[in-house]
Amino acid sequence: MDYKEKYEELLEAHRLLENELAALTLKSDNQANNGNDSIKSIVESREKAFLEHLIDSTPEAIAITDCCGKLTLVNTEFTNLFGFNPEEAINKDINDLIVPDEMINEVIRIDDVNIRKQKVYRQTIRKDKYGNKIHVSLIATNIVINNEIVAYLGIYRDISLERKKNLVQEILYNISSAALNQFEMKDIYPTIVQELSKIWDTSNFFIALYDKDSETLSMPFFSDEKDNFREVPARKTITGWVIGLKKPVLFKENDLKSLEDSGDIDLVGTPCKVWMGVPLRADNEIIGVMCFQDYHEENKFTQDDVNALEFIGNQVAIAIQRRTMLNNVILASRKAEEAAQSKQQFMSTMTHEIRTPLNEVIGITNLLLQEHPREDQMDYIKTLRFSGNHLLTLVNDVLDFNKMESGKIIFEQTPFNLSDFLNDILRSYSFRSKAKNLEFDIVKQNELPVEVVGDPIRLNQILFNLLSNALKFTRHGSITVNIVELERSGNESKIEFTVRDTGIGIPKDKHKIIFESFTQASPDTTRHYGGTGLGLAICKKLVELQGGNIEVESEPGKGSAFRFFITFGIPEKSDKVRQPEPAETYAGLEGKRILMAEDNKLNFFVANKFLIGWGVKVTHAENGKIALDLLEREDFDLIIMDLHMPVMDGVEATRIIRKSENPRIKDVPIVALTAAIMSENHDKIDDLKINDYILKPFKPQDLFDRIKKHVR
Ligand code: ADP
Numbered sequence: 001m002d003y004k005e006k007y008e009e010l011l012e013a014h015r016l017l018e019n020e021l022a023a024l025t026l027k028s029d030n031q032a033n034n035g036n037d038s039i040k041s042i043v044e045s046r047e048k049a050f051l052e053h054l055i056d057s058t059p060e061a062i063a064i065t066d067c068c069g070k071l072t073l074v075n076t077e078f079t080n081l082f083g084f085n086p087e088e089a090i091n092k093d094i095n096d097l098i099v100p101d102e103m104i105n106e107v108i109r110i111d112d113v114n115i116r117k118q119k120v121y122r123q124t125i126r127k128d129k130y131g132n133k134i135h136v137s138l139i140a141t142n143i144v145i146n147n148e149i150v151a152y153l154g155i156y157r158d159i160s161l162e163r164k165k166n167l168v169q170e171i172l173y174n175i176s177s178a179a180l181n182q183f184e185m186k187d188i189y190p191t192i193v194q195e196l197s198k199i200w201d202t203s204n205f206f207i208a209l210y211d212k213d214s215e216t217l218s219m220p221f222f223s224d225e226k227d228n229f230r231e232v233p234a235r236k237t238i239t240g241w242v243i244g245l246k247k248p249v250l251f252k253e254n255d256l257k258s259l260e261d262s263g264d265i266d267l268v269g270t271p272c273k274v275w276m277g278v279p280l281r282a283d284n285e286i287i288g289v290m291c292f293q294d295y296h297e298e299n300k301f302t303q304d305d306v307n308a309l310e311f312i313g314n315q316v317a318i319a320i321q322r323r324t325m326l327n328n329v330i331l332a333s334r335k336a337e338e339a340a341q342s343k344q345q346f347m348s349t350m351t352h353e354i355r356t357p358l359n360e361v362i363g364i365t366n367l368l369l370q371e372h373p374r375e376d377q378m379d380y381i382k383t384l385r386f387s388g389n390h391l392l393t394l395v396n397d398v399l400d401f402n403k404m405e406s407g408k409i410i411f412e413q414t415p416f417n418l419s420d421f422l423n424d425i426l427r428s429y430s431f432r433s434k435a436k437n438l439e440f441d442i443v444k445q446n447e448l449p450v451e452v453v454g455d456p457i458r459l460n461q462i463l464f465n466l467l468s469n470a471l472k473f474t475r476h477g478s479i480t481v482n483i484v485e486l487e488r489s490g491n492e493s494k495i496e497f498t499v500r501d502t503g504i505g506i507p508k509d510k511h512k513i514i515f516e517s518f519t520q521a522s523p524d525t526t527r528h529y530g531g532t533g534l535g536l537a538i539c540k541k542l543v544e545l546q547g548g549n550i551e552v553e554s555e556p557g558k559g560s561a562f563r564f565f566i567t568f569g570i571p572e573k574s575d576k577v578r579q580p581e582p583a584e585t586y587a588g589l590e591g592k593r594i595l596m597a598e599d600n601k602l603n604f605f606v607a608n609k610f611l612i613g614w615g616v617k618v619t620h621a622e623n624g625k626i627a628l629d630l631l632e633r634e635d636f637d638l639i640i641m642d643l644h645m646p647v648m649d650g651v652e653a654t655r656i657i658r659k660s661e662n663p664r665i666k667d668v669p670i671v672a673l674t675a676a677i678m679s680e681n682h683d684k685i686d687d688l689k690i691n692d693y694i695l696k697p698f699k700p701q702d703l704f705d706r707i708k709k710h711v712r
Helices: 003-034 038-057 076-082 094-098 101-117 160-181 185-196 238-245 253-261 303-370 375-405 418-435 456-473 525-529 535-545 601-613 624-633 650-659 679-687 700-710
Strands: 061-065 071-074 119-127 133-145 148-158 205-211 216-223 231-233 249-252 274-282 285-294 414-417 439-444 451-454 478-489 492-501 549-555 559-569 593-597 617-621 638-642 670-674 692-695
Touching: 061 076, 076 133, 076 148, 101 119, 133 160, 160 185, 160 303, 185 205, 185 216, 185 303, 205 238, 238 249, 238 253, 238 274, 238 285, 249 253, 249 303, 274 303, 285 303, 303 375, 303 601, 375 535, 414 418, 418 439, 418 456, 418 478, 451 456, 456 478, 456 492, 456 535, 456 559, 535 549, 535 559, 593 601, 593 624, 601 617, 601 700, 617 624, 624 638, 624 650, 638 650, 638 700, 650 670, 670 700, 692 700
Parallel strands: 439 478, 593 617, 593 638, 638 670, 670 692
Antiparallel strands: 061 071, 061 148, 119 133, 133 148, 205 216, 205 285, 216 231, 249 274, 274 285, 414 451, 451 559, 478 492, 492 559, 549 559
16 A cells, blocks of 8 residues: 555544544533433443544554543554553653653643644654654644543654655755855765754764775764774775675674674674665766664664665765766866966066067167168068068967957047048058959948947958958959948947958868967968968957957858958047048157166167157166166156066056156156066056057157157
């Protein structure tokens, strides 16, 4: 019979019993009123026998006590449940018999309510003859005759199983949640123990984890009245035996003895009365064992307990495994983060290291070119300058890409004239295309806004990359830039650019990967065409960071079309569009006093040559400290401040200058010279109150422009 049917039957019996009791109470009243006669007494004794039979055969434990709590009747189920037969129970105080000490107050409360309400229902705990706690449902009613309580009736039902089932569900849930929420494995074990203690006494309980390679057991949790183990070899222990068996076990003292006699195990520690252990199974592998034992009571655990513990054990194993996996993933991602950080650090250092000598190479090349070299030398110097610039572009690409990867790039939102912008591109690429005998054209497919708001430098960078590729990979035919406004809404314009060529084309299976960093369509691309595989990765980042999208359409032999869109703003009519700066003539700095704080002699040498050429009066300081001293004594119209210097660097010197109380010192324009365009150095620059900065190696025009812009 399944549990539900049995329960229904119990309820029915319960109902019958209550009806009968009510009838009995009524009859007693009638008898009291009407007096005895013999027929009635026969009926009465028959009814009494019937009632007694009913009470005895009912599957619920029934106890009747007198007004003082002395037992006057118990049924067979009472004996089954609590272990006391009628002889042991009758005339005993029910509280002494089955109420655990800690529940005595609750009993008093039940009695109180009972007197007023006549009936109380609750779930509570009672104890049996052996002191075992039993979870029961209790219906307590009083028996009233002539408005007077003459007795109490208690009906008990064992709900341990039901409760255990609910508890097991609760425990499973709590253990899984803990496994997800706690980061450290060691923090999960207390939860496991706390949860298990809802059902079992955990004073003799341990969790053992099994290490297959070393065949050892480690105990992340171990609680025992008698022994203490932290790590033991698994061989010949009962725990090891359970791992080998892969099944849960319930051993009594004798079972353990016979196992020991058969040589299967060597008992270590104090012998116990009962030992219950379940393997922790994850993915068909046993990762450990959970075990309860008891030193006093052989019947402490039953097969039901083993089943419940096995069920929980499976969940614990999954929880442990899941947490371990999660931890591995978290650890891996932390390592990846650290690696990315150190990569950035490395790039930052490399910038400095590469740019300093590059500065020297390009700077001296520029100087050599100014000194009227011989015709034959001119070629070498121009090649040198070309290679230097190429190397500089490469370094810039790598740095740019890294900067984008670390999310440190900021896009300008500046109004610019789109027509002028496109004309510049047309001019520059017509010239380069002609040199390769290629046609070049820019086609506006519909009317475009004349002015837009966005980042012209980044747009130029994208088109520059795409057009350079088109030029590089096309031998015959043409290169076209198609531009179309896809959408205009409010003050926004979505513009699509397509760079189309008739070059070598790209196989379909490479369309995706060419946008990844350092990848090219074929392994011999570098050999034939040069390049690093960074250009498209940079384009993709630049487009996507501006909310756009880039894709390619291409077939080998038929050319390629790279298409991307960006949404620009449209300026208010009043906004002034930035005009291209007129070409500089290097005039206007004559007689200006400039203090140059730079430790690298060669850098100073190069810059000094240019500055003097522009008529500037240059003073040199080898570090920030000397610069500060000079500034105290002399007036300067501007300081060129290298940020990396010994003794006192430019960052520190700038801070001191800006804090000065003397306005002559405090407000002196400062243009920083820096090799790093990324990472923390750049952040530092942003914080500093400098007026501008120039990246090394500087272009003479750039140096001139910045000085001119800020000089006093
Ligand atoms: P790089 O040009 O420095 O190698 P890119 O990221 O710009 O790096 O391009 C990646 C690869 O995509 C190129 O090496 C080439 O194989 C392919 N590719 C890019 N543009 C074109 C094009 N217009 N025609 C043919 N192949 C191209």
